[in-house]
Amino acid sequence: MAIDRIERTAKEIVLTVQEYSLFALRAFQNLYRPPIYWPEFLIQCDIIGVGSLSIVMLSGISTGGVLALQSASTLSAFGATAVTGQFVSLTMIRELGPVLTGVMVSGRNASSMASELGSMVVTEQIDAMRALGVDPSRKLVTPRIFASIAMLFFLTIVADASGILGGGAVTVFMNHQNGTQYFSMAWEHLRYPDIIQGLVKPLFFGYILGSIGCFYGLRTTGGTQGVGRSTIQAVVTASVLIIFVDFLITQLLLAMFS
């Protein structure tokens, strides 16, 4: 019995991965095949990009501030509080900026995509769209995925800048250190590989959160309860995948730049 259950679960996981891969591939291919729905893309850019700006800035400022606080207390033991700026900027740009933005935006937008598309599925609006000769993958999925990629790229830059500013504010006003020193350390030790690392990651994270949100939304079954289930699955899967893929990309990029 237990083996049967394990076998069934394993098959379901493999099937889900297979369906997701085909779904994500198709959404990507749609970018090269007309019609491309530019108005939908711009609307999604507004929802994802402008809509997430405040939470990304706030979380960036807080994280930068916490980093400055924590690092200053640890570095003071070695008499190295001068490198707080370098520590905060490198951590934000290489790691925390992209991951934090990815997780925050997936919490806000992967859930909204899953619930919106899920509601459309249970009210037969997706079937109606297909019956009217419109491909939901092109009309709904592709614009959401590519808007997520484009906006996550810019939101990550905003999060990085907010984090460094937040760290600077804590350094100056709470740790009573020199602000010029903080910002010059933050700037001078920054290298192109660090920036490339920080800006490549959001491209992957945007693809993950957009495609996972749409995938679970379009797979919704079981009425309004099903919509809730899809929303939870989308947020959890997107967040976990972002963190896992971050580990893989970091390893790959570090190997490339070492």
Added chain:
Amino acid sequence: MDNSTASTPEPPDPESAAPPVVDLRHVSIAFDGPPVLDDVSFSVAPAETRILLGPAGVGKSVLLKLINGLLRPDHGAIHLFGQEISCMPEEKLFPLRTRTGMVFQEGALFDSLTVRDNVAYQLIQERVPDEEIDSRVHEALSFVGLEETVSLFPSSLSGGMRRRVAIARAFIRHPELLLYDSPTGGLDPVTCTTIIELIVKERDVHQTPSLLVTHRLQDAFTLCTHRFDTDQGCMVPLPKGQTNPNTSFLMLEEGRLIFDGSLHDLLHSENPFVREFLE
């Protein structure tokens, strides 16, 4: 299966008529359990209206979705406009679907769009000029008697009005086939009659072939025993004893097609399930 032919009135002879618009051959489908449809075969000829009867949950809506390529059968072949669609890739199905009009059970209107944008959905996707869209939307909404709702959202319409907007959306491009999924389900008798009148009007004015799913016998009989009078602008009963020769019946029982014939055949069927359903 009871498949006798009526002597009066004479239904169209499928052998001598033009190729069918829809043709199902031994179609079966199941979803994680016993088959929902099992070895179903029938066809819809040009200008023919077929009424699919059966109790709730018997697979009627699934059958409509199969015909429009929204679902794929496990076995059998489905021909739509002469093309085999059961294995056709989704991309190739979209152009075929634009030639059909489908009215969903609950209307399935896009709740974030106005009535105008819902009705004109296909035209907007095809980038038809705004002036033409407005005139065609007006024409379609006039057909269903809802011109005044053009700027409203579906949430502010009643159930019957939503169903009529869905009919207008299905009619706007003058499709070559209409699929109605329980268009009167859950509506009051007056609204049901209004919707059946629209379906009779479309059948008699434009001669569009259609497949109508319902479990309401009264609606099915009204369709068969009435015609649309263009002079009076309303539906009128046919003379006593006459039925529309292009309207015939199908009946499903537990996924199997148990009846295919005219109203006369239906009323005189010996099949116990048909008898029970009629009584």
